[in-house]
Amino acid sequence: MSILTLENIHKTYFGKRVLDGLSLSLDFGDRLVLTGANGTGKSTLLKIISGQEEPDTDIGLLNLASGTVIGYLPQQLSSEPDPAKTCLSHQRYDDLMLQMRSLEEDMAEHPEQFAELSTAYDQTIRSFEALGGYGFQADLLAALYGLGLSDQILRRPLNTLSGGERMRSALAHIIVSRPDLLLLDEPTNHLDIDGIEWLEEWLSSFSGTVIVISHDRSFMDNIATHTALLSQGKMTVRAGNYSEFKETEAMIHFSRERELKKLQETLKHEQKVTQTMFSHRKMNQYHSREKRVAKLSRQINEVEKNLVSEQTRVKFSFQSDPERKTRSGCLIQAEDISLSYDDNTLFSGFSSSIFPQDRIMITGPNGCGKTSLLNIMVGSLRPSSGRVEINSRAKIGYMGQLLQFNSEVNTLLTEVRQADPGLTEGQGRDLLAGYGFREIDVFKRIQVLSGGERARLYLCKLLLQKPDLLLLDEPTNHLDIASREILEQALLDYDGALLSVSHDRYFIDKTARKIWGFIGVQVQEYNSYQSWRGMVRAGKANISVPTQSEQSEIAEKENNSGRKNTDTKQIAAEKRKKAAEQRQIIQTLEAIIHEQEAEIKSMEASFAEDTPAVVYEQYADLIQELEENTTSYLELLEKKDS
Structure with missing residues (x-):
């Protein structure tokens, strides 16, 4: 049964049509992820559905199932927060509590009106229970904790919180209000990886319907039952997650290319036959063939129009250095490095090396020191202790989060020609065209570029360096999905080493062969992103978190009701949730152990007389990691059985 139906929806701003005859139908329980380039109307669509x-x-139809309750989280919160409110304040809950207390007092003081007041009280109780009843505050606390808000933040007035903290609080309130249709506009923007994983788990178990706008491809893959692409006012919807959507798109594109090639060959043959008929003055046959040629030309134009978006995408590439393939040895070596500011230690005792062909991603929670570690490895920041040795022959290309150019008043064409004086104007224009800067765009001044355009121009300059090692700090931050995917392909084709900071899980999985992962103040090397996340979860299994009863106690203090939450079902549910989390950690460790055992076996098979000493060191480290993981695994099994 459909909860939402859109038919022939149009929306125009200042003469520009953003939505052009859009149609959509969603059933109860569907989870639709909506993607597309910036400015294509995604947020506008959510605002129309929500009634904003x-x-x-007089055009189109929007129909919602009767009684549908909508929860809507925009990209930006428009209203100023009430200084008297905290994250635990919820207007609907507070109003119902006051209404119940008032009705209870009225029934006690006015027994002659008991029947009338009792009816009103029953209606209020039903509304209160529909919201979650006395378990609502405990659910709200669980959501706030899950999205990464601490006790200290929860008790502060809303107007003292950062924009990201307020957004997380708003998201928690929306999801526990039990909407039938949940509309989320870039909900992962202000979440760290723990918050994102919590939201993924919650959405996957949510029984209502969800529409989410996102550029986080892993998030989309983990939650979607359907994926939609909004482009040029039209929407393409397919069952499945984002990766499945892309696979289908690739097959359709391949089919269209084959169709175009076949049509072009047929057109060439028909043109030849038409010319022959004309030469022999067979005018009837000639005119008949002319019509066939015209029809084929129209078909070709239509297929080419469908392919044009693929052909005009930004294309990144890296020039190969023939000498690089003959080079060997370490590019950068770090020994026992640490970094501290005042009394705060970011990381300590880290040692590792970067070799040609290495693909390493640095990952960890916000503020742990990822960018600082990258800057230490490139030599722009001194460690508090330890040493870093950089191969003097290595060419290093570096792209930080703050992108600086020769001059902000330079045109794009001037900037790239200054980077490589050997480029002619034509070569410079061709190079920039590959990065999406065409025609008069090459004469734009750098100071007027958007964040994404600055990132593309900087990558364009990196191409000219032919680096042995690329150091990138959050390279996908300002790129849309299409550009991210092309960058990923370029990095897969790039034959040098890579060290990058990233929180983009899809990008990491696609391009990384090793992970430098932060856990507390320790940085360890892992074989995959999932291995690192498994160890993070295993570590958290031993950390004390607020129990359900503790959460309820905090909640009751906030609303001053004096009522204790004695709902044993909630406590049992929390126990089941913890047991499920423990099973997930055990399964993750099993996968890590299996992966490490396979890698150890592979390394042992590759040992030879000329095997470098560093490989044996890596082998020893892997053996130690396997032992530690096995110990953690056995301890968790004992806890599970006890």
């Missing part, structure tokens, strides 16, 4: 905006008048 109206579609163009």
Whole structure:
């Protein structure tokens, strides 16, 4: 049964049509992820569904199932927060509590009106229970904790919180209000990886319908039952997650290319036959063939129009250095490095090396020191202790989060020609065209570029360096999905070493062969992103978190009701949740142990007389990691059985 139906929806801003005859139907329980380039109307569509905006008048149909409750989280919160409110304040809950208390007092003081007041009280109780009843505050606390808000933040007035903290609080309130249709506009923007994983788990178990706008491809893969692409006012919807959507798109594109090639060959043959008919003055046959040629030309134009978006995408590439393939040895070596500021230690005792062909991603929670570690490895920041040795022959290309150019008043063409004086104007224009800067765009000044355009121009300059090692700090931050995927392909084709900071799980899985993962103040090397996350979860299994009863106690203190939450079902549910989390950690460790055992076996098979000493060191480290993981695994099994 459909909860939402859109038919022929149009929306125009200042003469520009953003939505052009859009149609969509969603059933109860569907989870639709909505993607597309910036400015294509994704947020506008959510605003229309939520009632924040109206579609163009007298055109189209928007129908919601009767009684549908909508929860809507925009990209930006518009209203200023009430200084008297905290994260635990919820207007609907507070109003119902006051209404119940008032009705209870009225029934006690006015027994002659008991029947009338009792009816009103029953209605209020039903509304209160529909919201979650006395378990609502405990659910709200669980959501706030899950999204990464601490006790200290929860008790502060909302107007003292950062924009990201307020957004997380708003998200928690929306998801525990039990909406039938949940509309989320870039909900992962202000979440760290723990918050994202919590939200993924919650959405996957949510029984209502969800529409999510996101550029986080792993998030989309983990939650979607359907994926939609919004482009040029039209929407393409397919069952499955984002990766499945892309696979289908690739097959359709391949089919269209084959169709185009076949049509072009047929057109060439028909043109030849037509010319022959004309030469022999067979005018009837000639005119008949002319019509066939015209029809084929129209078909070709239509297929080419469908392919044009693929052909005009940004294309990144890296020039190969023939000498690089003959080089060997370490590019950068770090020995026992640490970094501290005042009394705060970011990381300590880290040692590792970077070799040609290495693909390493640095990952960890916000503020742990990822960028600082990258800057130490490139030599722009001194460690508090230890040493870093950089191969003097290595060419290093570096792209930080703050992108600086020769001059902000330079045109794009001037900037790339200054980077490589040997480029002619034509070569410079061709190079920039590959990065999406065409025609008069090459004469733009750098100071007027958007964040994404600056990132593309900087990558363009990196191409000219032919680096042995690329150091990238959050390279996908300002790129849309299409550009991210092309960058990923370019990095897969790039034959040098890579060291990058990233929180983009899809990008990491696609390009990394090793992970430098932060856990506390320790940085360890892992074989995959999932191995690192498994160890993070295993570590958290031993950390004390607020129990359900503790959460309820905090909640009751906040609303001053004096009522204790004695709902044993909630406590049992929390126990089941913890047991499920423990099973997930055990399964993750099993996978890590299996992967490490396979890698150890592979390394042992590759040992020879000329095997470098560093490989044996890596082998020893892997053996130690396997032992530690096995110990953790056995301890968790004992806890599970006890």
